[in-house]
Amino acid sequence: MTRLQLRYLAHARSGDKGNTANVGLIALEPGYYPILVREVTRARVARHFKGMVSAVERFELPNLNALNFLLHDALDGGGTISLKTDAQGKVYSTALLRMEIPVPAALARRLRPARAR
Amino acid sequence: MVRIAAGQGFWGDWPEAPVRQVRGGPIDYLMMDYLAEVTMSIMQKQKSRDPRAGYARDFVPLMERILPDLVERGIKVTSNAGGVNPRGCAEAVLEAARRRGLQGRVKVGLVSGDDILGRLDELIGRGHPLNDMETGRPLSDIRDQVLSANAYLGMAPIVEALRGGADVVVTGRVTDTGLTLGPIFHEFGWSPEDWDKVAAGTVAGHIIECGAQASGGNLLRGWRAVKGMANPGFPIVEAAADGSFIVTKHPGTGGVVSVPSVTEQLVYEMGDPRSYITPDGIADFTTIRLRQAGRDRVRVSGIRGGPRTPLLKVSIAYFYGYKAVGTLVYAWPEAYDKARAADKVLRQRLADLGLGFEQILTEFVGVDATHGRLSGPPHPDIPEVQLRIGVRAREREPVERFTREIAPLVLTGPPSVTGFAGGRPAVEEVVAYWPALIDRREIEPGVRVEILEA
Incomplete structure (x- = not known):
């Protein structure tokens, strides 16, 4: 096993609901979805965003090969109150794609060169 | 179709x-x-x-x-x-x-x-507290600040x-x-x-x-x-x-x-x-x-x-306070260190003035504004960094004063600074959102549909 950034396995979009950001994490290939389900756990995402959010919820959408994460208290008050550049949580999506998860070394070797393409 | x-x-x-x-x-x-x-x-x-x-x-x-x-x-x-x-x-x-x-x-x-703005007191009086769905607080806490209310x-x-x-x-x-x-x-x-x-x-x-x-x-x-x-x-x-x-x-x-x-x-x-x-x-x-x-x-x-x-969501907007955001750009070399030093100077000045802010938030655009600490340390040779500092207060006065503290940094702070051509930042009124729920039977009988002809 080796560690691979989620950007090679998934794409994502995020938005807001009050002071909560959501990140929809979508597998780039259906075959990657079980890896996401297994490795991108609620607890790991909470650790990834430690100090930036208060709590994390996770929901599964196997029909879309997607996971949905709710990141509570992620927006510094949210909406119009927040002073953040990203007051609406638009780029929490790619912040999650920075996360590294363990994957088989062969898969990582196959996907990493995508960076150069 | x-x-x-x-x-x-x-x-x-x-x-x-x-x-x-x-x-x-x-x-x-x-x-x-x-x-x-x-x-x-x-x-x-x-x-x-x-x-x-x-x-x-x-x-x-x-x-x-x-x-x-x-x-x-x-x-x-x-x-x-x-x-x-x-x-x-x-x-x-x-x-x-x-x-x-x-x-x-x-x-x-x-x-x-x-539009139920004109009915809020009646609804609260009849036992609809219109609690904030996120915090649970009753609307009566901010009743005087309400600007609009729509189911x-x-x-x-x-x-x-x-x-x-x-x-x-x-x-x-x-x-x-x-x-x-x-x-x-x-x-x-x-x-x-x-x-x-x-x-x-x-x-x-x-x-x-x-x-x-x-x-x-x-x-x-x-x-x-x-x-x-x-x-x-x-x-x-x-x-x-x-x-x-x-x-x-x-x-x-x-x-x-x-x-x-x-x-x-x-x-x-x-x-x-x-x-x-x-x-x-x-x-x-x-x-x-x-x-x-x-x-x-x-x-x-x-x-x-x-x-x-059986419930409808109600969108309530209320007056919250004031905010302003100021920015300055610091250039290579040591751009990030200069921006951080400027932030320190500005915060000291705001503290010395005794201004009461609910929050002061500093972001370094190019370093941490979008992903926070997840971005890691910036490249030591980073070509420029934008210092972005925002404040929020319930009163207008401290925010107004803050907007006069940005430009002076150009001549009284760290060097290689530019990007202040816009002048003083604007003071913005903050109108906040209060989502609530109400029994749909309170709303639906009052919905009207009219057909008007040109």
Whole structure:
């Protein structure tokens, strides 16, 4: 096993609901979805965003090969109150794609060169 | 089959989009969503200064531009452009129709009854605390600061207006999805208690309510391959009588409609996917099936739903305080260290002045503004860093004073600083959002649909 950034396995979009950001994490290939389900756990995402959010919820959408994460208290008050550049949580999506998860070394070797393409 | 085209994803979206939707190919309905969470309060403020204002003003010149096309092609419009003054908006559209010589040829459906600002004390008095859905606080805590209060209405009044022969339906706070559900239910004559059909129409509405965000705009997956975005095709739903639908766009337009583009929009602003709640019903997003059915065509089917709840959401906006954001740019070498030193100096000055802020937030654009500590330390040779510092207070005075402390840093702080040509930052009023719930029986009897003729 080796560690691979989620950007090679998934794409994502995020938005807001009050002071909560959501990140929809979508597998780039259906075959990657079980890896996401297994490795991108609620607890790991909470650790990834430690100090930036208060709590994390996770929901599964196997029909879309997607996971949905709710990141509570992620927006510094949210909406119009927040002073953040990203007051609406638009780029929490790619912040999650920075996360590294363990994957088989062969898969990582196959996907990493995508960076150069 | 009924075709519903998205014309605006928010108030301020691309002005050409609705025109190209109408002229670029066959559609039956043009759906235009103008209302975000705090838009109503902005409109309320405009209305308090001018009783004829309080709606999305740009909707009227747009209608004036495209009404002859709409009439000629038999295209109808559903829009919540009416904001807090749907009557004023409807009358302005009628005047626009007359200016285009369309007397007797345009009917406007006016939906009202969502505005409960004048009923708040009565409702609180009768035992509706209108607690904040996020914090649980009762509305009485901020009652004096309330600027607008509107219940989210669903598709019912839109269906009624279309049944009454309306060509343009103008509403206040109707849900984004209701603007799409209304035409579909009207055309197919479905029962509003066919919950799977409600869920299907809700998903269709959710997919197109943000305009081009479903058809290549803001698409992360393969973004370099998305072509023609100078002329993006906004999404169109082709709804079928069995509840399934196709998402597509006009031929010859840019962007892309693909399973990834639709999926990214589906997860946007999602909560619990099994329970997407609207006034019309509950959609289960875990039942959605997507299939590429041709170039720029995605078939959506299989959607299941459940009954609507006895509650309606209420959107309340209230005055919160003031904020301002100032920026300065620091150049190589040691750009980040200079920006950090400037932040330290500024914070010391603010502290020495004894100004009371609720919050001071510093971001270093180029280093940590979007992803915080996850970005790691910046490159030691980073060419420039923007210092972005924001403050918020309940009173105006400290924020006003803060705006005079940015420019002086240019001559009294760390070197290699530029980017202050804009002068003092503006003091902004903060209007905050208070989402609440109310028994729908308090609202629905007061909803009115009128058909007005040009």
